[in-house]
Amino acid sequence: MRLSQEQVRTFRTQGFLVLEQLFGPEETEAFQEAFRRDSLIPGEHRVIERDSGDVRAVYASHERQPEFAALVRAPRVLGPVRQLLGSDAYVYQFKTNAKAPFAGAGWSWHQDFVAWQLADNLQLPRLVNVGVFLDDVNEFNGPVIFCPGSHRDGLVKKGRGAGQAASEQHIDPDDIALTATDMTGLVNRHGMVSAKGSAGTVVLFDPEIVHGSAPNMAPFRRRLLIMTYNDVANVPRPLGEPRPAYVVGRDTRPLEPVDEPIVPALEVVA
Amino acid sequence: MRLSQEQVRTFRTQGFLVLEQLFGPEETEAFQEAFRRDSLIPGEHRVIERDSGDVRAVYASHERQPEFAALVRAPRVLGPVRQLLGSDAYVYQFKTNAKAPFAGAGWSWHQDFVAWQLADNLQLPRLVNVGVFLDDVNEFNGPVIFCPGSHRDGLVKKGRGAGQAASEQHIDPDDIALTATDMTGLVNRHGMVSAKGSAGTVVLFDPEIVHGSAPNMAPFRRRLLIMTYNDVANVPRPLGEPRPAYVVGRDTRPLEPVDEPIVPALEVVA
Numbered sequence: 023m024r025l026s027q028e029q030v031r032t033f034r035t036q037g038f039l040v041l042e043q044l045f046g047p048e049e050t051e052a053f054q055e056a057f058r059r060d061s062l063i064p065g066e067h068r069v070i071e072r073d074s075g076d077v078r079a080v081y082a083s084h085e086r087q088p089e090f091a092a093l094v095r096a097p098r099v100l101g102p103v104r105q106l107l108g109s110d111a112y113v114y115q116f117k118t119n120a121k122a123p124f125a126g127a128g129w130s131w132h133q134d135f136v137a138w139q140l141a142d143n144l145q146l147p148r149l150v151n152v153g154v155f156l157d158d159v160n161e162f163n164g165p166v167i168f169c170p171g172s173h174r175d176g177l178v179k180k181g182r183g184a185g186q187a188a189s190e191q192h193i194d195p196d197d198i199a200l201t202a203t204d205m206t207g208l209v210n211r212h213g214m215v216s217a218k219g220s221a222g223t224v225v226l227f228d229p230e231i232v233h234g235s236a237p238n239m240a241p242f243r244r245r246l247l248i249m250t251y252n253d254v255a256n257v258p259r260p261l262g263e264p265r266p267a268y269v270v271g272r273d274t275r276p277l278e279p280v281d282e283p284i285v286p287a288l289e290v291v292a
Numbered sequence: 293m294r295l296s297q298e299q300v301r302t303f304r305t306q307g308f309l310v311l312e313q314l315f316g317p318e319e320t321e322a323f324q325e326a327f328r329r330d331s332l333i334p335g336e337h338r339v340i341e342r343d344s345g346d347v348r349a350v351y352a353s354h355e356r357q358p359e360f361a362a363l364v365r366a367p368r369v370l371g372p373v374r375q376l377l378g379s380d381a382y383v384y385q386f387k388t389n390a391k392a393p394f395a396g397a398g399w400s401w402h403q404d405f406v407a408w409q410l411a412d413n414l415q416l417p418r419l420v421n422v423g424v425f426l427d428d429v430n431e432f433n434g435p436v437i438f439c440p441g442s443h444r445d446g447l448v449k450k451g452r453g454a455g456q457a458a459s460e461q462h463i464d465p466d467d468i469a470l471t472a473t474d475m476t477g478l479v480n481r482h483g484m485v486s487a488k489g490s491a492g493t494v495v496l497f498d499p500e501i502v503h504g505s506a507p508n509m510a511p512f513r514r515r516l517l518i519m520t521y522n523d524v525a526n527v528p529r530p531l532g533e534p535r536p537a538y539v540v541g542r543d544t545r546p547l548e549p550v551d552e553p554i555v556p557a558l559e560v561v562a
Contacts, residue, residue, distance in 0.1 A: 124472050131509075161431040162484050167509060202393050205511040214432050214510065239401075239437060239506045240484065241475040 023101040033106060037173035037231035038217065044098055045154065045222035045284070052285040054156050054221075056089040057118055057245060067268040076122040076243075082268040084116045084249075089284055093154070094249060097279040102226060103150045103251045110276030114138075114149060114252035115269065118156070121164050121237075121244040130199035131234035134250075136177055137198055138229070142258035142270055149252045153217070153225040156245035163244040164235045165216040166225070172212045172232040178204050200232065208232055251277075293371040303376060307443035307501035308487065314368055315424065315492035315554070322555040324426050324491075326359040327388055327515060337538040346392040346513075352538040354386045354519075358556070363424070364519060365550040372496060373420045373521045380546030384408075384419060384522035385539065388426070391434050391505075391514040400469035401504035404520075406447055407468055408499070412528035412540055419522045423487070423495040426515035433514040434505045435486040436495070442482045442502035448474050470502065478502055521547075 025033070033039040045053070060083040061068065069079040084090035093099065094113050103111050134151065138144040159165045178200055200208070212232075217225040227233070229250070238244050257274045264270065295303070303309040315323070330353040331338065339349040354360035363369065364383050373381050404421065408414040429435045448470055470478070482502075487495040497503070499520070508514050527544050534540065 124475075161486060162437060162506075167432060202511050205394075209511050216431060234509060236432075236506050236509050239504060241472050241479050 023098045024105055025102045029102075030106065033226060033228070036168075036170040036215075038168050038170070038225055038227035040217055040219060041102075041224040041226070042219050043222045044224040047222065049284045050156065050222040052089045053093070053154065053247065054245070056087040057083065057120075057156060057247070060087050060090075060118075061120070065268075066266065071122055074122055077120050078122070079117050079119050081115070081117045082271070083118060083247075084113065085268075088286070090116070090247075092280070092282055092284050095277055095280040095282075096284065097281050099152055099224070099249070100251075100277055100279045103152065104279075106150050106226070107148060107251070107253050109148070109253045109255060111150070111251040112254055112274045112277055113249060113271045115248075115250040115271065118245055118247040121235075121246070123238055123241045123243055131205055131232055132198050132200060133173075133177055133230050133232055135229040136179070138258075139177075140198070141260075141265055143261050144252075144256065144258050146253070146256050147229045148256040149229040149250055151227045151229060152249045152251065153227065154247040154249070155219060155221050155223045155225075156247055157243065158220050159218050159223070159244060159246070160240075161216065161218065162238075163240040163242065164238040165218050166227075166233055166235045166246070167214050167216045168227065169208045169212040169232040170215050172208055173228040173230040175208075176230060178208070178232070205232075293368045294375055295372045299372075300376065303496060303498070306438075306440040306485075308438050308440070308495055308497035310487055310489060311372075311494040311496070312489055313492045314494040317492065319554045320426065320492040322359045323363070323424065323517065324515070326357040327353065327390075327426060327517070330357050330360075330388075331390070335538075336536065341392055344392055347390050348392070349387050349389050351385070351387045352541070353388060353517075354383065355538075359554055360386070360517075362550070362552055362554050365547055365552075366554065367549040367551050369422055369494070369519070370521075370547055370549045373422065374549075376420050376496070377418060377521070377523050379418070379523045379525060381420070381521040382524055382544045382547055383519060383541045385518075385520040385541065388515055388517040391508045391516070393508055393511045393513055401475055401502060402468045402470060403443075403447055403500050403502055405499040406449070408528075409447075410468070411530075411535055413531050414522075414526065414528050416523070416526050417499045418526040419499040419520055421497045421499060422519045422521065423497065424517040424519070425489055425491050425493045425495075426517055427513065428490050429488050429493070429514060429516070430510075431486065431488065432508075433510040433512065434508040435488050436497075436503055436505045436516070437484050437486045438497065439478045439482040439502040440485050442478055443498040443500040445478075446500060448478070448502070475502075 061077045067081040071078040084094045135147045331347045337351040341348040354364045405417040
């Protein structure tokens with residue numbers, strides 16, 4: 023799959039692009055089921071919500087679940103990613119944020135690339151985030167909110183010294199949060215737009231776009247899968263111990279698109 | 293002013309009714325300025341945000357600021373209130389919630405009448421809330437979220453024993469918060485709708501409607517003025533010490549509509 027010129031222009035200008043229901047209901051259900059399975063596997067790749075004990079995030083599920091292994095190579099995803107990067111790509115990070123009902127806290131305003139620069143000494147923002155909605159996302163369950171166009175300003179601030187954070191497992195967005203003063207200027211210039219849509223919708227977004235999200239006010243959880251692809255020429259050069267492989271992928275070989283069904287069972291059923 | 297039959301039906305069915313820009317820009321600016329003035333007056337009627345030190349709420353401003361004294365008697369407000377109650381009314385509570393940028397916390401899901409029953413031993417839900425937007429309200433700055441029609445189920449739970457809370461200054465919605473289990477049923481039955489609109493917009497809402505609001509994700513504050521009118525025949529009968537007069541009004545005489553300009557200066561300017 024290739025994006026239209028108009029879609030590429032939107033991505034370049036706004037810093038994000040919504041592809042409504044890129045995945046159908048059966049595929050989305052397969053992802054939900056795969057995430058449920060993966061959430062049961064104990065280990066460090068599973069992050070537990072501080073207060074409630076609910077699963078807040080799971081990393082690297084594409085290494086354990088066949089549906090997600092197919093997803094990272096799906097032409098619908100890898101096509102646009104390689105088109106936008108203009109290069110070969112590999113999976114830098116794969117995670118699912120499961121924002122629990124009520125307890126699911128919001129994320130402060132931040133720019134992803136600050137974290138990756140700090141933690142992994144990544145040189146260039148040659149990455150594309152691909153968010154896949156595993157649940158319907160509306161204004162009530164904590165959608166991601168973007169400042170459209172803010173990626174074109176580059177990094178608002180560099181954050182802490184790189185060496186300081188190099189050994190951390192993952193960076194908490196609160197550590198790199200933009201201040202009210204930063205945000206007043208940004209919102210005055212760029213405004214705010216939230217990415218909403220049915221389950222199966224995909225949002226591509228730039229690693230430098232300013233974004234955050236509100237807590238989940240709804241009594242239903244909101245699961246958002248995020249795959250971050252990196253240019254194969256832009257590999258991390260950590261100053262200290264590299265972050266764990268489940269957080270930052272070490273297989274930096276170019277991914278080839280593989281057009282196989284996300285839901286193998288569908289073939290059997292059909 | 294009287295509501296149309298359609299508007300009355302909406303209020304009865306949904307439990308709330310939005311009146312877009314009931315107040316014009318000059319009037320809204322006058323309210324903003326009156327609130328600014330009133331926020332500077334120290335005293336117990338002023339509630340300070342725990343973390344930031346910002347003003348979170350101010351009570352009983354209609355007793356100190358002429359614009360708000362005019363507002364509580366304005367036919368545009370008092371007309372619909374008396375129409376909906378079918379009785380004479382007085383100001384039970386007058387407050388402005390100034391949800392600060394970022395720091396402005398959300399309110400848990402709750403029903404107002406539970407609090408008033410507990411704190412003031414109020415017998416019947418014969419009240420109408422009138423919310424006046426002092427700022428534009430959008431999905432980002434913590435709009436009030438309603439479960440439409442939930443008021444028709446009555447109270448989900450009675451909360452703590454009435455005697456226990458009778459001496460408290462004001463009830464924290466967290467104390468009467470509905471649980472995730474309560475809310476799952478309510479949202480499945482009624483859904484969620486947020487009240488958004490330009491500054492000057494008014495939302496009338498029922499004292500038993502289930503509502504909450506998210507934190508303010510925007511770098512601008514969101515000020516919401518709420519006047520609660522009570523049927524003059526439904527006066528509080530506190531079991532212990534009554535709450536302070538700035539929280540629960542003691543002048544229970546019927547208010548008469550007075551059709552005078554909210555902004556006296558406008559006459560001079562004109």
